[in-house]
Amino acid sequence: MALTLGIVGGGQLARMMIAPSVELGVEVRVLAEEPGMSAAIAATAVGDYRDLETVRAFARDVDVVTFDHEHVPQDVLRALVAEGIAVHPGPDALQFAQDKLRMRARLAELGIPQPVWAEVTDAAQLQAFLAENGGRAVVKTPRGGYDGKGVRVVSSPDEVSDWFADGALLAEELVDFSRELAQQIARRPSGESAVYPVVETVQRGGVCAEVVAPAPHGAPRLAEVAADIGLAIAEGLGVTGMLAVELFETTDERLLVNELAMRPHNSGHWGQDGAVTGQFEQHVRAVLDLPLGDPTPRQPWAVMVNILGGPVADSLESRLPGALAAHPAAKIHTYGKAPRPGRKVGHVNAVGTDLEVVVYEARAAAAFFAD
Amino acid sequence: MALTLGIVGGGQLARMMIAPSVELGVEVRVLAEEPGMSAAIAATAVGDYRDLETVRAFARDVDVVTFDHEHVPQDVLRALVAEGIAVHPGPDALQFAQDKLRMRARLAELGIPQPVWAEVTDAAQLQAFLAENGGRAVVKTPRGGYDGKGVRVVSSPDEVSDWFADGALLAEELVDFSRELAQQIARRPSGESAVYPVVETVQRGGVCAEVVAPAPHGAPRLAEVAADIGLAIAEGLGVTGMLAVELFETTDERLLVNELAMRPHNSGHWGQDGAVTGQFEQHVRAVLDLPLGDPTPRQPWAVMVNILGGPVADSLESRLPGALAAHPAAKIHTYGKAPRPGRKVGHVNAVGTDLEVVVYEARAAAAFFAD
The missing domain is CATH 3.30.470.20 (ATP-grasp fold, B domain)
Known part of the structure; x- marks a missing residue:
């Protein structure tokens, strides 16, 4: 029996995994968000990747689950792993791609060089960070950002006041x-x-x-x-x-x-x-x-x-x-x-x-x- | 609208056209002989490529028809062309790949170098060809051969006596x-x-x-x-x-x-x-x-x-x-x-x-x- 790879997400990254899978004799299946997406040629299911039952039904028939993106929720990922389904990358790794505050904290533990950063939960903390870092900083929402979304360069806490309601933010020095x-x-x-x-x-x-x-x-x-x-x-x-x-x-x-x-x-x-x-x-x-x-x-x-x-x-x-x-x-x-x-x-x-x-x-x- | 390519035949050649089609943004559809063939991932129809209605129904929705093999009958090909469907290669060219006697005759007209050959319709003609070409020859059925099938090296007409009932054969010198x-x-x-x-x-x-x-x-x-x-x-x-x-x-x-x-x-x-x-x-x-x-x-x-x-x-x-x-x-x-x-x-x-x-x-x- 051919190995079967299940890809959650039907975007271009899934699409571009199809050709090498076919070359290697790997059967590839895609759980797409909607019909007609980039990876439609290999889509065997359409549904919401945030819904455990949808993902579980898709994952049941494949040897390994992987991803077109990093947005599958932790509880869905951990439920799959608990059932013995191979998930790569797994939830323990993906949490650091899903949450930039966790990523910064873990890289600090590992001694990896990174910009000066802080978790800021209110305007006063951000104001203090700005004062310590030359008056300007990059502020990011910990989750959901990509291609420049969820990222602002600010010189005042007022510029991200709409974001604080959703929780802690990541402040980073503006790297030269x-x-x-x-x-x-x-x-x-x-x-x-x-x-x-x-x-x-x-x-x-x-x-x-x-x-x-x-x-x-x-x-x-x-x-x-x-x-x-x-x-x-x-x-x-x-x-x-x-x-x-x-x-x-x-x-x-x-x-x-x-x-x-x-x-x-x-x-x-x-x-x-x-x-x-x-x-x-x-x-x-x-x-x-x-x-x-x-x-x-x-x-x-x-x-x-x-x-x-x-x-x-x-x-x-x-x-x-x-x-x-x-x-x-x-x-x-x-x-x-x-x-x-x-x-x-x-x-x-x-x-x-x-x-x-x-x-x-x-x-x-x-x-x-x-x- | 994306260009749509229709491939008749679901073998490995069709399979290997899929990846470059996807890269170029060409929608690819395959008429496969049966389910589960090499090009199954792009198969939108399953049926007999010798059946005009099957091929016509498949061809109606594509911009160009091409092939995994050369076996689609001339009458099917010509019916598609008569309806204005783009077929490449077309029947006028494919006849020379489908019939080795026609191929030899046409290459001779074009002055292309090829082995000494003859159309032989009975044992006597083949015996004469053998006598003129050192006593051994390659005999081929004009149609349907591939990967060594329909080809025999003979030193006597008896060795292809089972083939003469189906019509003329192609005799070729055994090239050194x-x-x-x-x-x-x-x-x-x-x-x-x-x-x-x-x-x-x-x-x-x-x-x-x-x-x-x-x-x-x-x-x-x-x-x-x-x-x-x-x-x-x-x-x-x-x-x-x-x-x-x-x-x-x-x-x-x-x-x-x-x-x-x-x-x-x-x-x-x-x-x-x-x-x-x-x-x-x-x-x-x-x-x-x-x-x-x-x-x-x-x-x-x-x-x-x-x-x-x-x-x-x-x-x-x-x-x-x-x-x-x-x-x-x-x-x-x-x-x-x-x-x-x-x-x-x-x-x-x-x-x-x-x-x-x-x-x-x-x-x-x-x-x-x-x-």
């Missing part, structure tokens, strides 16, 4: 960073890990816009320090599957942990075409506790540029021929989502030996879809 | 070849072509066992001659989609056409991991008349080794962890088919800069599944 990096690690339940090269990520408007793999212009020790941080977090938090650690590189050459993701991550899309084993195949292998693949880049450089929706509703179809004709070596990936302004609807990967050429190719191909 | 090659061409309805590097294929028991891309040890003009033959056939026969031309390289350094396939072909599986644009993506692009991708190899060498079923029914699942652990850089592709002795159930691709290492890796990983 020179750039942002991301370190990915794959880890199996039985312990084997694979380390991807640290990459540079470029955000625009709080959303990942571009990734260069490996991170260029790095000091020789940069990759080692990033890998050590990633491995320490993967082991310290008991992550299984793919872990992405978003990092700030500071102007004084330190690396500080910004955010964590316990799933395939936008910073690793380059590997579909640029690594011997891309993150989607690696995640499938890792959560099924199969031996991990080689994470080495196939070419010296890979660049990923996201395709964001614009005002043209059919831009993915109507612009595709022009993009393919102009860039026959670019790899265009789309997510089966209706373009809306700012929505991630696809990405372009380019690989090669000359970074300037590769950056140009990825950007130019993606630009066909831009407006 | 040093090795077998394959040349792939992609061609769009609007005329654009893309040329893959000529590859060496190794057959065992009439079945493709191994492919090395590009063909090693070739005289410099070899690749040019093979490409010219492929392009001349693609244009001369009006092929759309992928064309594979199986070639004999003779001991006196000529290239002679052996067989044609108008679909993705076992000799091109290496390109999934070894070419910028693999044959499955290229076929999808070509039949939808989208601009073709770059067929250039990503690495100096790619080697494909087929996985054939053996006596162990669960060999694909039970041997997978060992193969993955021993060969973390090998790319293992499986077809969702139950292993039976001699049945193609998957393949391994390996790529790299040192041919001996690449050959070893592909063979060693495939050997895990061998018995």
Whole structure:
């Protein structure tokens, strides 16, 4: 009997796990939030991932449950584990991706470098934090934030007064960073890990816009320090599957942990075409506790540029021929989502030996879809 | 609206078209012969591809019809075309893949180099052919043969006496070849072509066992001659989609056409991991008349080794962890088919800069599944 992988969530990350699952002979099933989602081709169930009965019924027929996102509630996850269902990553790890205050506290215990931070429960505490940290800070809701949502840069507690009613907030120093990096690690339940090269990520408007793999212009020790941080977090938090650690590189050459993701991550899309084993195949292998693949880049450089929706509703179809004709070596990936302004609807990967050429190719191909 | 591609036939070639279709945002539907076939994940209909109503109902909702195999009858194909349905490759081209006598006659008209051949309708004609060609010949049924079926090497008409009742046979000289090659061409309805590097294929028991891309040890003009033959056939026969031309390289350094396939072909599986644009993506692009991708190899060498079923029914699942652990850089592709002795159930691709290492890796990983 083929191994069966159940993915909770029908978005593009689930969609991109389908192809490597099929290659490996793994039967893949998706619990989608609604019909017609990105991963619809493998959807065997539609329902609410917050509902225990829905998830339990879906999980009963699969060998391992994994996720398109980190939003499945802890009580649902723990009920599955209590029934003996293999869940990767498991609830003990996922709590740190679901709650940024818990994440900061745990990373502090592990001695991982991170920005100065504090839990603040009212305006006075935030005011004190601001006073100690130069008068400005990043404030985050502990739960539910992604792609810049639930994050504000403030200089007064008044700017997040609407948030305090929901509970404690995370205050972080405004890091003086020179750039942002991301370190990915794959880890199996039985312990084997694979380390991807640290990459540079470029955000625009709080959303990942571009990734260069490996991170260029790095000091020789940069990759080692990033890998050590990633491995320490993967082991310290008991992550299984793919872990992405978003990092700030500071102007004084330190690396500080910004955010964590316990799933395939936008910073690793380059590997579909640029690594011997891309993150989607690696995640499938890792959560099924199969031996991990080689994470080495196939070419010296890979660049990923996201395709964001614009005002043209059919831009993915109507612009595709022009993009393919102009860039026959670019790899265009789309997510089966209706373009809306700012929505991630696809990405372009380019690989090669000359970074300037590769950056140009990825950007130019993606630009066909831009407006 | 997304482009919709309809694939008739649910085998592994259809299966391997699914991933690139999804990447490009093409909706893919499969008419499978039965439930649970290789391409089941995209099967929207199950039925007999020889039945016009079945195929017509399937074809009505898609933008382009293409194929997992070449066996859809001419009358079915022509009825679709008469209704204005886009069919690629079309019946005018497919007739030459369906009937080896027509193929030989047409290639002769085009001046394409091929073995000495004749249409023989009785024992006397075959006896005459044998007498003129050294006493031995290859005899083929014009229709329905593949993977060595419908092919016999004979030294007497008695050895194919059971075949004459079904009509004329194709007799071919027994070519004194040093090795077998394959040349792939992609061609769009609007005329654009893309040329893959000529590859060496190794057959065992009439079945493709191994492919090395590009063909090693070739005289410099070899690749040019093979490409010219492929392009001349693609244009001369009006092929759309992928064309594979199986070639004999003779001991006196000529290239002679052996067989044609108008679909993705076992000799091109290496390109999934070894070419910028693999044959499955290229076929999808070509039949939808989208601009073709770059067929250039990503690495100096790619080697494909087929996985054939053996006596162990669960060999694909039970041997997978060992193969993955021993060969973390090998790319293992499986077809969702139950292993039976001699049945193609998957393949391994390996790529790299040192041919001996690449050959070893592909063979060693495939050997895990061998018995």
